[in-house]
Amino acid sequence: MKDSLKPKMHFWQIWNMCFGFFGIQYGFGLQQANLSPIFRYHGAAEHELPILWLAGPVTGLLIQPLIGVISDGTWTRFGRRKPFFFMGALVGSIAVMFMPYVPELWMVVGLFWILDAAMNTAMEPYRALVGDKVNQQQRPLAYALQLFMVAGGQMLAGLMPLIMIAFGVSIETDGKEIPEIVKYSFVVGVVVILVSTVWSFYTTDELPPEDMEAFRANQQHTSIAHVFKELWSALLEMPKSLKAIWWVKLATWFALPMMWQYLALSIARHVYNAPTPDSPGFVEGTAQVGMAFTVMNVTTIVMALVIVRFVKYLGDANTYALFLLIGGVGFLSMQLTTDLTMTFVCMSLVGVGWAAIMTIPFIITADVTPAARVGVYMGLLNAMICLPQILEMFTIGFFYDSLLGSDPRNALALSGLLFVVGAALALRIKSKPDHLINQEVSQ
Structure with a gap:
């Protein structure tokens, strides 16, 4: 449906639509805060961690573009995008339920693959749903609310082990047994994922295709070959703005997996002097990564409230560049301290960069892509983050x-x-549709 025909939505309608993202991001937050320590409890070496994280980007690369194309051509009595994010959340919650209880490393890795496949199935349609339902004027608000849910879900997941400690749940481990505080955090995750997703499913209606008869006729001719043909066509016709975003993502999404893989271990080693799982203080040290991610996500929530104003006055590309530069300073500043409080301060700067990463590319994509291809380009945008992560996971082990x-x-x-580097590359982005850029060049 054209932007001019999309009704203006009330704040709580947008809130309800975005609320399911809270649970999806709780699932991702559980991984980010706990997966490396879980791998270490099962005997994995530090240089092996990146390759064990491979499930995330591989499933994202394979699933998100395909789900984007398939959901673009789908209409059911439940809607276009909702069936995908509901089923993804359901399967993901099952993987979350069992992950901390299985006894072998290969089982954890297998459940991780299932979890990330499910979460990626849910996430891309959620991004596209905003493009479907929200007009251009309200999109910055909608993506800011999604950012709020991202931060809130990841924050709760990261804090949960510390919350468990506060309630007296055991932190005991022999260096091989996963502590109870981690296990219970995953149990809570099952409830959070299901409740938030069901809420959005039942409170949000989708806009049907303008010409349902033509849509159904086209739907009958859709096949796997058509899906791949549409993906290839979308790649060839990708707007210039998205091509420029790719180079920014190459830099930033090579960087981000290292945060998830090594921040908990860095805090344990440099703040608690606990380099291995059997070192005194390792459980407490790795649990503090939850607070570090909370600080990052609180900053992200604050920036979600003001990022629309930055975009208005600085433009998409300049805001992207500025926020990434601040995030880079946060990472580099960690070299200067072994104090936990100062580590949290550094993570607040990283949160500024994370705010831009989680909003600006989606705002630009929704603005420059044709309505009929919102799903496929949202899928390709998410796939862009996968290739640099795969590259990181295959290479870091060689020079760690x-x-x-x-x-x-x-x-x-x-x-x-x-x-x-990503901040410098962001300055090359032109956040206008190609036909308007071409008009400016020809004038």
């Missing part, structure tokens, strides 16, 4: 012990340098 000195904090410094 040499170039990075077997020190998780050095991996965070590399993340900071890459954020600075």
